[in-house]
Amino acid sequence: MAIIDKKGILHGPVDNIVYRYYRGMQIAQMKPTKVKQTVASKEASLEFGLAASAAASIRAVFSRVFKGNDGGMANRLTAVTLKSIKTATHKRRGERDVHDGDPDMFSGFQFNLNSQVEDCLRVKPQVQFNDDGKLFVHIPAFSAKDLRGPGADHFVIRFLAVSFNFKSSIASYLSSKEIKIKQGEGFEGAEIEILESLPPGRLVLLGMFIHAYKCDHFDGYTRINNKTWSPGGIIGGWQAPAQEEPEANSEREKEIAAVGDVPMDPLPYSGHEILKKFKDLWAKQDKKLQDKIKEKPSVPDIDEELPVGDFSI
Structure with a gap:
């Protein structure tokens, strides 16, 4: 939440924007976002x-x-x-x-x-x-x-x-x-x-x-x-x-x-x-891959029974 001081200057965050006052200027900055690295x-x-x-x-x-x-x-x-x-x-x-x-x-x-x-x-x-x-x-x-x-x-x-x-x-x-x-x-x-x-x-x-x-x-x-x-x-x-x-x-x-x-x-x-950090990174990545394989559902069986003997086509 931002507040307005006696001079009408904003201080603090509003949504993803941060307001501050620096050297006679009103400055608005975007909040830093966490970047997910590949x-x-x-x-x-x-x-x-x-x-x-x-x-x-x-x-x-x-x-x-x-x-x-x-x-x-x-x-x-x-x-x-x-x-x-x-x-x-x-x-x-x-x-x-x-x-x-x-x-x-x-x-x-x-x-x-x-x-x-x-x-x-x-x-x-x-x-x-x-x-x-x-x-x-x-x-x-x-x-x-x-x-x-x-x-x-x-x-x-x-x-x-x-x-x-x-x-x-x-x-x-x-x-x-x-x-x-x-x-x-x-x-x-x-x-x-x-x-x-x-x-x-x-x-x-x-x-x-x-x-x-x-x-x-x-x-x-x-x-x-x-x-x-x-x-x-x-x-x-x-x-x-x-x-x-x-x-x-x-x-x-x-x-x-x-x-x-x-x-x-x-x-x-x-x-x-x-x-060594490379090896730790690869080991962690391999573990994630193995976990995904374990979580993958099995292929379902055929729902209907197959007819026995000859049938007309």
Whole structure:
């Protein structure tokens, strides 16, 4: 029930409309109605959550090297991760994750649209494998004019290869290589070996980041990257064929310490819980279907008795 105040303004609900007063305006709003979701819409929502959880873990692992994003980076990375998962059309929702999708979807992702890598470095590094399966990055020669950024004394171009196994909830910093360039100088070009091979069963992402440093004679070098200028992106993505990995136990913990894996328990990955929700959803749907079958009435018998013996037609 709505009431009218001394100023003649309505407050409260009338049928399915709610009246209120805000900043000198009379506002009428429809009451929110409960929307009944279909199984397909629930599955789509769960898969979006799966992509968002995986993207959050990717951001957390790369956060050590990207310094300053444009604010919309998290949503863009979630969209790219979901797009990659959806390429696995040979599996249905709830039976697929990032490992089943196309890892090349991550190539070209920018952590900061305010300063994209190709706008700040006017040459394009080439990523390639040799005959032995080693991963290299070839950087063409460039002059000082090809590296654009704020007033800095030094620039550092960093390459970081990271691997993920979302099925085992672990990640690893595989390789970190860098090139230091003094302000006003160019680069003669180089071919840098990143990895000897891809670890089995892992999603491997290769990031490239440009950091700028200013020298203070009292405090030394200070990184001056910020939201306005902080180029960084993913320049390659690969999914290595899987091999069976040991289950989580004391031996697995020793293996993690030995190879540098980072358990993703402290990271925001909840994919296993989301995949379990898929199974719960399907089980609930199957139960409803079985209940409908039980409630279905049997086919009635013929009402009239059939004649015995021959009869005329």
